[in-house]
């Protein structure tokens with residue numbers, strides 16, 4: 286057995302935490318992009334697109350993220366796509382994030398009063414102009430706090446990628462535990478690392494909610 | 504030829520027929536008041552005239568062009584016919600000036616430098632030149648409604664539809680809005696307004712339409728309609744007000 290000092294544990298965890306951060310950023314950025322497309326389909330007028338968006342959202346919200354990871358990781362190779370763990374993790378987390386963000390944002394778009402749609406329509410704007418200049422700017426302000434809040438879920442969601450062998454914070458914890466036989470110390474430190482990542486985000490989300498609420502116009 | 508011609512217009516919401524055959528001609532420059540009980544179809548009629556509601560049968564013609572229900576025709580109609588709402592519906596994230604400039608810029612493609620003088624002119628028209636940079640929540644209800652009127656005017660419409668535009672206002676703010684409408688009427692703007700302000704209808708309007716159960720039940724010059732209503736329904740309606 287190798288002798289593990291506390292510093293060894295922390296150092297290895299921090300190195301692995303980079304991958305947690307990277308995976309979170311990728312999932313959040315790409316998920317936001319895909320989520321925006323799903324949102325447009327979901328609140329748009331084309332029926333087939335709307336149904337497609339509803340189906341997408343329901344499937345990804347209605348199944349465990351773990352199953353989604355498995356399906357991507359084991360499913361894509363079946364159709365001949367070479368699927369390393371990092372790719373499967375990015376893809377599954379991106380789609381999962383997109384579904385939740387699209388649904389959060391749909392709520393924000395729909396809470397913009399009907400009168401705003403009617404006033405902009407009566408001024409001869411088309412659908413995209415209404416969205417771009419009237420509805421989205423108002424929905425955006427509502428959307429910021431819950432979006433930042435959801436990023437916490439994304440960070441915690443990355444832990445599941447450990448199960449398909451992607452070495453991020455959780456997987457690294459298990460590996461270090463297996464080598465050091467100090468599960469409580471290792472997992473305690475890992476939990477602390479997650480907390481340090483997530484707490485600023487949730488605190489920020491709460492602050493945004495307060496300040497945007499105070500600045501709420503009309 | 505009338506600016507707005509409505510022929511046998513029918514509109515239903517589900518099983519309920521809300522407009523049961525409306526025939527109406529509004530000449531350019533005419534000021535028409537629409538009165539009637541709650542639920543008689545006044546708002547629905549105005550909203551059809553702006554394409555905010557579709558209709559099942561009959562026709563609406565504006566400036567000689569028949570209103571079809573596709574996007575292109577609806578937008579073409581809305582360039583000719585502006586609308587002011589009971590709840591103002593100003594865009595809360597934009598200043599008064601930006602509220603007015605938005606549509607000229609994004610719909611008509613004007614540059615900011617072209618839209619700004621227009622906005623200043625129409626805001627001055629409603630007596631709010633100095634509120635260009637104020638956000639809606641910094642304005643009184645009466646001021647907000649005047650900005651909404653200015654916003655519609657900035658598109659240079661041929662007619663303006665007003666749906667109870669003073670009903671959401673505190674009583675002391677009603678007159679400043681009515682004064683703006685009155686000056687528009689004096690300048691020859693074509694106006695169709697749903698209103699509960701009977702004195703205003705009598706003083707300013709050329710014609711009064713009384714709607715009852717989805718039909719124009721009685722209409723005429725305000726002095727006739729108010730002084731000697733012919734149908735029992737209108738008599739009862741006016742009696743209930745006084």
Ligand SMILES: Nc1ncnc2c1ncn2[C@@H]1O[C@H](COP(=O)(O)OP(=O)(O)OP(=O)(O)O)[C@@H](O)[C@H]1O
Pocket residue numbers: 516521539540541542543544545546547548
């Ligand atoms: N979007 C809608 N869906 C279903 N029914 C509607 C809708 N809008 C209006 N109605 C119904 O149509 C009828 C006429 O409504 P409308 O709003 O035109 O009346 P109104 O004369 O403007 O009344 P008020 O004086 O209360 O504004 C009412 O019975 C109303 O309930």
Ligand SMILES: [Mg+2]
Pocket residue numbers: 545546547666667
């Ligand atoms: Mg009404």
